[in-house]
Amino acid sequence: MTRYKARVDANQPEIVQAFRAMGCSVSHTHTAGEGFPDLAVGFKGAHGPVTVLVEVKDGSKPLSGKQLTGAQKIWHREFQGAKAIVESVEQVAELVNSYRRGSRAKGRTTLSLPVGTGGS
Numbered sequence: 001m002t003r004y005k006a007r008v009d010a011n012q013p014e015i016v017q018a019f020r021a022m023g024c025s026v027s028h029t030h031t032a033g034e035g036f037p038d039l040a041v042g043f044k045g046a047h048g049p050v051t052v053l054v055e056v057k058d059g060s061k062p063l064s065g066k067q068l069t070g071a072q073k074i075w076h077r078e079f080q081g082a083k084a085i086v087e088s089v090e091q092v093a094e095l096v097n098s099y100r101r102g103s104r105a106k107g108r109t110t111l112s113l114p115v116g117t118g119g120s
Contacts, residue, residue, distance in 0.1 A: 009058040011087070012038060018092040019043075029053070035071030037083065046102030052082040052095065059087030 008030060019026050019041050030038040037055040044050070055076070057066040066087065068076065076083060084095050 008038070009056045011058050011060070012056045014089060015039075015054075015056050015086060015092055018089040019096070022093065022096050024096060033071075035069065035073070035075030037072075037075070043096055043099070045099035050082065050099045052084050052099075053079070054083070054095075055085045057085055057087045 012030075016026050016028075016039065019039070022043070024041050024043040026042075027040040028038070029036055029040050037053040039054040039056065040051060041054050042049065042051045055068070055072060059066070068085075076085075084091075086092055086095060
């Protein structure tokens with residue numbers, strides 16, 4: 001399989017900073033390839049430690065610039081753990097606070113995907 005240089009969305013540093021400002025630990029994983037998300041984020045949730053794999057998309061781009069790649073669509077469809085796609089600092093807060101309040105619906109492990117990303 002041909003490997004391409006992993007691209008980092010322009011807003012990724014801002015997203016990482018927002019997670020860290022909320023007390024989260026963040027590891028960069030965008031170089032893993034094969035559709036694997038950009039970040040592994042850990043924090044204390046209402047029911048204990050939480051790890052969420054996060055794909056960062058640049059919310060300032062048009063919809064066509066925010067689409068998941070084919071490999072990302074497959075990964076998101078097949079991965080059974082906690083995952084999310086975030087485009088903004090506001091979505092970072094929504095994600096973290098939903099776990100901290102304990103309001104994540106049982107079995108619901110994906111933050112609502114932006115329109116057109118092929119999420120389910």
